[in-house]
Amino acid sequence: MAKIENSGTKAAPPLPVQRTRPLPRKKAKTVTEQLLEELAVAGGRIVKREASGRETEKWPIRVAAARRSGKIPAAKELHAGWCNDGHEIRLVDTPAWRLAQGQRCDFLILQEQDRTEHIPTKKELADAEKHSWVRIPRYDTSPAERLRICVGGGLRHRAGEWADAADCPLEDQLAEIVQEVGLRGEAAERKRLADLEPAREKRLQWEAAMQRAKIDFAEAARVQHLEAQERAWRRATGLAEYVGALRLHAQTLATGPERNGAEAWIAWAADHVERLNPLNGTLRLPEIPEPRASDLEPFLHGWNPYGPGYSAPTDCHRAYSERDGRARASHQPTPSPTTEKGTAQSRIAICSEESPSMPDDSPDMDGGVRQTCVTSVKSASRYRP
Structure with a gap:
């Protein structure tokens, strides 16, 4: 068996495997972008006629969406309409007579008339006599063979009509007409920008008022939460003193069923007081709910929460918002670190303290606080021992 001699050269190490990154995906073109590309290739005019009638009927909607997209060049306009071959779409230059946004400049070309004295015919004379x-x-x-051009719209600068004359034909006045249209366009644009400035200032003031209102709303919510905790703490402190008196009284009772019942009642009362006291829970900043429009009205000082273009809320709107706020408040538990049972009992405590302080002829007593107290007492009755 022949021996295989090892050559002096070593085998080349294998080349490292090069990992190719995946090619980035091309962003799909929108219908508007595809439409503009087709118009550019076709010279500004295409006719869409799909195999199915339903697809052809979608093109007016697509053209309207393309106009709203803001992707049409500034100096171009998109025109569309039905023709014999289908739906025609054209990309044309913006006419010079369009002065500014929402402004138009109208042109009227008239052929002048020559007037000569009328010579009545025999038939006319006979009819007039009869x-x-x-x-x-x-x-x-x-x-x-004379023309007259009338320009309307915008602020007039030099003239509004130009006509053929013996010493100055209309062709020589075209430069003046174009200059007049340009001057009216500049004036219309200045007026538009001047009208937008007060609206922009009003919008900025409204946005600043909304920011301040949200801050004031959050501050008022924290104050309300703090006052509710303080009322719950005072209530818990008074009940704790009463539970201490119960303990002293229970020690005087003889051993037996009566003392056992008193001790069970005292144990439940002590547990309830512990749950009611906010100091036994975690103390932290309360979560501020997202304010609604009616919640921000008291802090906007005359501004409307729906926008600067709306009028200030009237007394009728405020009354409706107040009733709505009271209805929402009647379904919200008192903010305290208690369970459902303790929350229901604390509602009874708050109602029993607040209701007598209101006069009987208060408009809120008929549908607001009194109804809330009755509902709270009914919902808490099942927790009574």
Whole structure:
């Protein structure tokens, strides 16, 4: 068996495997972008006629979406309409007579008339003699070889009409007409920007008022939470003193069923007082709910929460918002670190303290606080021992 001699050269190490990164995906073109590309290739005019009628009917909607997209060049306009071959779409230059946004400049081209004295015919004379209502015209008109251009819209600077004259034909006045249109366009744009400035300032003031209102709303919610905790703490402190008196009284009772029942009642009462006291829970900043429009009205000082273009809320709107707020408050538990049982009992305590302090003829007592107290007592009755 022949021996295989090892050559002096070593085998080349294998090349490292090169990992190719995946090619980035091309962003799919929108219908508007595809439409503009087709128009650019076709020279500004295409006719869409799909195989199915439903697809062809979608093109007016697509053209309207393309106009709203803001992707059409500034100096171009998209025109569309039905023709014999389908739906025609054209990309045309913006006409010079469009002065500014929402402003138009109208052109009227008239052919002037020559007037000559009318010579009545025999038939006209006979008809006028026979019928009293027949009137013979005094002049005859015929089209002349002169034109008149009238420009309307915008602020007039030099003139509004130009006509052919013997010493100055209309062709020599075209430069003046174009200059007049440009001046009216500049004036219209200045007026538009001037009108937008007060609206922009009003919008900024409204946004600042909304920010302040949200801050004031959050501050008021924290104050309300703090006051509710203080009321719960005072209530728990008074009940704790009463539970201490119960313990002293229970020690005087003889051993037996009566003392056992008293001790069970005292144990439940002590547990309830512990749950009611906010100091036994975690103390932290309360979570501020997202304010609604009606919640921000008291802090906006006359601004409308729906926008600067709306009028200030009237007394009727405020009354409705207050009733709505009271209805929401009647379904919200008192903010305290208690269970459902303790929350229901604390509602009874708050109602029993607040209701007598209100006068009987208060408009809120009929549908607001009194109804809330009755509902709270009913919902808490099942927790009574």
